[in-house]
Every structure is written in C-alpha cells, then in structure tokens.
Amino acid sequence: MEINFQNIKVIGFDADDTLWVNETYFREAEAMFCELLSAYETANKIDQELFKNEIDNLPLYGYGIKAFVLSMVETALELSNNSISNEAIQKILDIGKEMLDKPVELLDGVETVLKTLSQKYRLILATKGDLLDQERKLEKSGLTKYFHHIEVLSDKKEANYAKLLNHLDIEPKAFLMIGNSLKSDILPLVNLEAHAIHVPFHTTWAHEEVKASETNGKQYITVSSLLDVLPLFKE
Structure with missing residues (x-):
C-alpha cells in the first residue's frame, strides 16, 4: 500500500513494544x-x-x-x-x-525517529495499560518532550480511536498510527480510514494475535524496524 504522506498531519505512536520493551x-x-x-x-x-x-x-x-x-x-x-x-x-x-521496577529499554532508533518526525508532524502517544505504570515508563524514557498529546486508553478499539481523534479534532485521513500490534494499533485505524504502519515485535501476547483472514484486503504498511519508517517520509 502507498500512503500519501502529504496528507498526514498527525502521527500516533503505540508505546509498549513499539517504543520500548514490554x-x-x-x-x-x-x-x-x-x-x-x-x-x-x-x-x-x-x-x-x-x-x-x-x-x-x-x-x-x-x-x-x-x-x-x-x-x-x-x-x-x-x-x-x-x-x-x-x-x-x-x-x-x-x-x-x-x-x-524494570528499566525502560528503548528499542533501536526510537529517539532518532521521534526527533526527526516531530520537526514536521504533530506527534501523539496512544497506549493502553495502567495509567500510573505508563506515566512512570514515559517519564523514565525521556521521550515526553516529543509528544504534543499523550493518551492512555482503556482499550484500543475503533470506538476508542474515533473518540480520541474527535477530541483532538483530527481527520482520520490526516492521521497515521505506528505500532507493533495488528489488533490494537493497525486494523482499528485502517477501519476508520486512517493510515497505519505495522512494526512487528518478536514477541506478541496471544490476545493481540490476529488470523490472516482478518488482514485480507486491509491497507497498511509493514516495516521490519522503526528506523525503516523514516525513508517512507522522504519526499
């Protein structure tokens, strides 16, 4: 799939296993x-x-x-x-x-990607989990400065994303989500007619796994590492 990056104004990032090890x-x-x-x-x-x-x-x-x-x-x-x-x-x-009490271990290239993209796009963090724990990890990560908005969602279904985009006044077609989970980070956004880039992590919780049939016909990009995202944005 090709994404018209000229239309992208806001980029969302998942946190766990996209920015750091979880x-x-x-x-x-x-x-x-x-x-x-x-x-x-x-x-x-x-x-x-x-x-x-x-x-x-x-x-x-x-x-x-x-x-x-x-x-x-x-x-x-x-x-x-x-x-x-x-x-x-x-x-x-x-x-x-x-x-x-685990240290926050950033994945390869995370800060480079955030620093580069934050110069042109508005970045938001959209993650799920325990609020206190996610705030702790974000603080330890040193990445807070790159995000215009941070949202800890109770779940990551279409309704959750639709509510978030509406609250932030973001048109789905102007939004791109980057994450490791097809179930939570990719398919819900694609179904909302937003854009998505899948960056797989080597370990996936069984609850986040999807069947091949669920991705049939769905338009999104898959890259092997977060750093591989940057060339996609070059004009």
Missing part, C-alpha cells in the same frame, strides 16, 4: 510463575489457565502489570485448590513489583 518482561514473569506452581500443574496448563483468567478479568481490571498480578494470584489459588502458601503469594506479588 512483552518480554511478561514472558519472563510467566516463566517464574510456572516454576512457582510446578508442584500443582504442568507449565503448559498453568499458562493456559493464567491466560484464561487474564482474558476473563479484562473487563474488570483492564490491561497492565497490576491486572496481570491479580490474575496470577487467582490462578494460583485455583490450581492449588486454595492451598497455596502465604509465602508463594508473596513471591507472586514480588514478581509484579520487579516488573514495575
């Missing part, structure tokens, strides 16, 4: 959780039950580390038939605290 830390935490519960079930079964609880709890807890920790505690209680020790529960809480 999903890798969740996979590491899951491995520690499976080891902690290894006396009760196989790692595969633990993963399945944890994922089920995460999805069931999304309407209540939303996204982010705190929601993940609550789902781990619930899963531990269920798989142990409520016999899990207080010490094990404390270890689960510690896993969550360690995740919250």
Whole structure:
C-alpha cells in the first residue's frame, strides 16, 4: 500500500513494544510463575489457565502489570485448590513489583525517529495499560518532550480511536498510527480510514494475535524496524 504522506498531519505512536520493551518482561514473569506452581500443574496448563483468567478479568481490571498480578494470584489459588502458601503469594506479588521496577529499554532508533518526525508532524502517544505504570515508563524514557498529546486508553478499539481523534479534532485521513500490534494499533485505524504502519515485535501476547483472514484486503504498511519508517517520509 502507498500512503500519501502529504496528507498526514498527525502521527500516533503505540508505546509498549513499539517504543520500548514490554512483552518480554511478561514472558519472563510467566516463566517464574510456572516454576512457582510446578508442584500443582504442568507449565503448559498453568499458562493456559493464567491466560484464561487474564482474558476473563479484562473487563474488570483492564490491561497492565497490576491486572496481570491479580490474575496470577487467582490462578494460583485455583490450581492449588486454595492451598497455596502465604509465602508463594508473596513471591507472586514480588514478581509484579520487579516488573514495575524494570528499566525502560528503548528499542533501536526510537529517539532518532521521534526527533526527526516531530520537526514536521504533530506527534501523539496512544497506549493502553495502567495509567500510573505508563506515566512512570514515559517519564523514565525521556521521550515526553516529543509528544504534543499523550493518551492512555482503556482499550484500543475503533470506538476508542474515533473518540480520541474527535477530541483532538483530527481527520482520520490526516492521521497515521505506528505500532507493533495488528489488533490494537493497525486494523482499528485502517477501519476508520486512517493510515497505519505495522512494526512487528518478536514477541506478541496471544490476545493481540490476529488470523490472516482478518488482514485480507486491509491497507497498511509493514516495516521490519522503526528506523525503516523514516525513508517512507522522504519526499
């Protein structure tokens, strides 16, 4: 697909696994959780039950580390038939605290891309997750200065984006979204007749995966790294 970049006025960026590492830390935490519960079930079964609880709890807890920790505690209680020790529960809480205290590891070329594009376009950050945690990561990242607006969304569906674009008085055809998730960052914008560039990350949460049939006929660009975005904007 070709994008008429002359019409683009505002560029949106996802945060987690687009600007900085995120999903890798969740996979590491899951491995520690499976080891902690290894006396009760196989790692595969633990993963399945944890994922089920995460999805069931999304309407209540939303996204982010705190929601993940609550789902781990619930899963531990269920798989142990409520016999899990207080010490094990404390270890689960510690896993969550360690995740919250992780350094913000920027992906290759992030600051170069933001600095370059911010000179010509209005940039916004559109991410989902826990508000406090996302604010913390953004502050640690040192990237706040590049964004005209920052929005932490409860979800990233068409309705959420439509509300955001309307609030900021942005025409969909003048908006370009850049992110790693086809489900959250690309397809909803394409369906709104905005533009999108997909920058895949090597690890994707199962909830964010889409079937090939869902992308059929959808017009967006895929690049291998964020730095590959810059040549697309050259006139």
